[in-house]
Amino acid sequence: MTDASPVALTRTASGAELIGGAGGAAPVAVTPRIALEGVSVRYHGALALDSINLAVAPGEVVVLLGPSGSGKSTILRAIAGFLTPSQGRISLAGRDVTDLPPHARGVGMVVQNYALFPHLRVAENVGFGLRARRRPVADITERVAACLDMVGMGRFADRLPRELSGGQQQRVAIARALAIDPPVLLLDEPLSALDAPLRAGLLEEIRALHARLPDLVIVYVTHDQNEAIALGDRILLMRDGRIAAEGTPRALHDTPPHRYAAEFFGQANLLPVQLDACDAELAIVTLEGQRLTVRAPAWHASDDRALGARPLLCLRPHAITLNATGLNRIEARILATHWMGAVNRIEAAIGPHRLRIDVPGSTTPPAPGSVVTIGFEPDQACLVADL
C-alpha cells in the first residue's frame, strides 16, 4: 500500500470546491477523504469507467449525476470495493484501498432497494456492522439506539423490515450505514424507489443529518437534477464512463460548458448563433439577424479558434421576459400556452427555432399566433459548445 499525496483544495463557504478551483479563498493542503487517480473499470471488455480523477474533501457532499449507464454507480461500487479497477488507484483518507476487499474499507453504503436483512429485526440490522466488528454488547445497544433516534426510527427497533414502509426502510438503511461511524457514506439512488412527497422529506432529512455530522463525506448517486441541486456541494455530471462536467450546482446551472450539460441540467433553450465578437466578459452573437449581447464563454478566453464558430445560446425558460425593452430584444411568434399552476409555459418560435418561456402563472399569457418582443439580461444567458 502507498499513501496518496495531499491534494490542494480550494475551500468555499459552502464547503470544498474544486481542486485548485477559483473560489476566491486561498487554497489549503488537505488530504482528500476519497481520491481516485486515473481509475478505469471494464465490464466484460467494455469500458465502464474511463480514467476518472476525483478528490473529495472532508465534509463535502459530491453528487454523481447522469443517465443510466453513464458510470455513476460504477464509481460508487469501485469506492466501496465491489468492483476492482482495471487501472488506477483508489485512496480513502490517504490509505490506498485499491486491492482491499469491501469489508476492510470501512465505508457506509445505502442502495436503492434498501437491502435490509429480512430475517433480522430493525435493531439487529442496524447493529449488524458493530457485531461484525466484535464490539461489546452494551456498546452495540447504545449505538443502535442512538442511530435509530437520529433517523427517527427508535420506536420501530423490534419490527421486521417487511413490517415497515419504504421510507422507514430507507431510514433504517441509513442508520445501519451510519452505525459503524464511517468517514464516507455512499448513497446509490437512495430515494428513487419512493414517491415524490416522501422523497422530498427524506432529502431534507439527509441534509439535516449531514449538518449534524459535518465531517462526514457523502457521495450521492442520482439521475434527478433536483436532488443534485438540493444536496450537492459539487456535482459531477457523468457521460459514457467519464466526467462530462463538474462544478457547484449554481455554476453548472448558470454556465453549463456544453450542450449535454445544459440539456441534462435544467431544461435550457439552446439556439444556434453566430459568434461575432468576444472579450473577457461579454460576447456579441447574431440570432436570426438580430445582434445580442451575452456573457462570454469561459472556454473562449483560452481558445481564439472558437471565434466565428457556431456555438449555442443557452437561455433558461424563466430568464426570458415578454414585451422586453432592454438591451437584448427579439421577436418571437407564440405557438401555444399551457397553464401549469405556478407558471404559464409558452411555446414560441424565433424563425425556425423553437423555445420555451416560463412566466408567472398569475399573468395572462399572449394569445397563440401573436408576435411579441421577448428579451433577456446579458448575464442571464451564456454560450455553450455544441458537444
Next chain:
Amino acid sequence: MNRLLITPIVRGVPRSSILNRVLRLALPVCVLSVLLLYPLAHMAAAAFKGAAGEFSLGPATRMLGSPLFLRALLHTFEIAATATILCLLLGLALAVLFNLAPFRGVQVLGRVVDTYLAFPSFLIALSLTFLYGNAGLVTALFARLFGADPHAASFLYGFWGVVLAEVTFYTPFVLRPLLAGFQSLDPAQIEMASSLGEKPWGVLRRIVLPALLPALLAGGSLCLLLTINEFGIMLVMGAKNVITLPVLIYSEAVQQFDYSGASVIALGNAMLSFGLFALYRTSLTGLSAGLAR
C-alpha cells in the same frame, strides 16, 4: 351429497352449478381410489390378516419385533441420514460456488445438473461399479500401483459404497432448490453485509444460510424421502450386508412369499414417506414465499 343435490339454491348458486362441481370432483376421486387408495387399503388389510384371513396383529408384531426388520430400519436411517447430510454439504458448496464465485461455463454446468435429474438411479450405481467394483478401472489401477488384492471385496459393496452412489445421484436434487433459493437472495444484501465489515465466512453464516434455510429444508427432506425409499441402487450394488427397508420388502414379498410381513414393512415405509413429504411441502411453501418476497 343428496342434500346438496335436492337443495334448489345455496347462497345464490344455481343447482346446475353444484351438480357440475360434484361431477367434476367425482371423476378424480374415482380414478384416485382405483389407482392409489385401493392398493393402499389392500396392503393395510394384508398387514393385519391372520393365517385364516381373520384380523390379526400377529404378522405386525412378528415382523416389527424381528432382528431382520430392526437391522433394516437402522441401515435405512443410517444410509439415508448420512447421504442426506453429505448431499446437503456438497449441494450447498456447489450452490455457493455457482452463485458467489461464478466461473465461465457455470450455465452449462447448470444444464448438466438438470439433465442428471432425468437419469434413473440404478444407472449411477452401474457406472460406479465400472469404476470402483471388483473389476472396475480404479480398483485395477490401485491393485497395480499399490499391490492391493484385486479379488478383495471393494468398499463399493458396503455401507460407504451405497452412500457414495446415493450422494452422487441425489446431490442435484438438493442443488436445484438451493439454486432457486439463491434467486430469492438479493445480491445487494451480501454486498451490504461486506461493506458493513463482515468477512466472507460471516456473510455466509449470517446472511446466506438464513436465506437458504427453506431451500435446505426442502432439498434435505426430499433427499431423505428419496434415499429412504431407494431401491434401484441397492439392487444393482448388491450390497448383501446392507439390507434396507425397500430391499427387505422385496425380499419378503418376492423371495420369501411373506406378503403379510412385506405389507407391514411397506405400511410403515409409506407412513414415513408421507411424513417426510409433508415436511418437504411445508419447506417448499417457505421457499416459494421467499421467492415471492
